[in-house]
Amino acid sequence: MAGKSGWSTPPTRFKETIDDAVGNRAREMALAILSEVVQRSPVGNPDLWKANIELKAKNTAMADAYDARAAEAGRKKLTKRERNENYFVGARAAGQGYVGGRFRGNNFVTIDEPGYYEINRIDPSGSATIQAGSATIYAAPPYSTIYIQNNLPYSVSLETGHSTQAPNGVYGLAFASVAEAYR
Structure with a gap:
């Protein structure tokens, strides 16, 4: 008598298994890219801004010149407090009260259509940002397109090396890193 023939796994169950695997892999990779993008995103630091660097250099030079004259005359050098109070060594030309993180916070995720x-x-x-993006990614059905983007006006400048914190950009490096990891 011939053995029972047929599918060991029904085709519909096989399709569901494949759909789940594809969806899980896409979500896993999207989460990795989101994490890389957010961590690579520069956070504004006024101490790195050109105007502040120039002001600090000028004020430091004036305080150093005073210290040199004081040393020649046998007087003591300025204390750190005196340098700040008399020569404004720690002053900023721009960015007073600035809080960084706007670019990092503007990375977001959409499904099937860009925002x-x-x-x-x-x-x-x-x-x-990662928490909000992760919630969207986990909701993505299999075979969907997951967009991770940032629409701030200066995002293209940052991607093309405008920031000293991210001289090689953000998104391109994140994609390349994750693509290599999931090869």
Whole structure:
């Protein structure tokens, strides 16, 4: 008598298994890219701004010149406090009260269609951005397109090396890194 022939796994069950595997892999990679993008995103630091670097250099030079004259005359050098109070060594020309994290907070995720808006979120640590993006990614059905983007006007400048914190950009490096890891 011939053995029972047929599918060991019904085709519909096989399709569901494949759909789940594809969806899980896409979500896993999207989460990795989101994490890389957020962590690579520069957070504004006024101490690195040209105007502040120039002002600090000028004020430091004046304080150093005073110290040189004081040493020649046998007087003591300025204390750190005196340098700050008398020569404004720690002063900023720009960015007083500035809080960085706007670019990092504006990375966001959409499914199947890109978003043409900005997020009003300042997130220096990136945790709120990753949390919001992860929730969207986990909701993505299999075979969907997951967009991770940033629409701030200066995002293209940052991607093309405008920032000393991310001289080689953000998105391109994140994609290349994750693509290599999942080869």
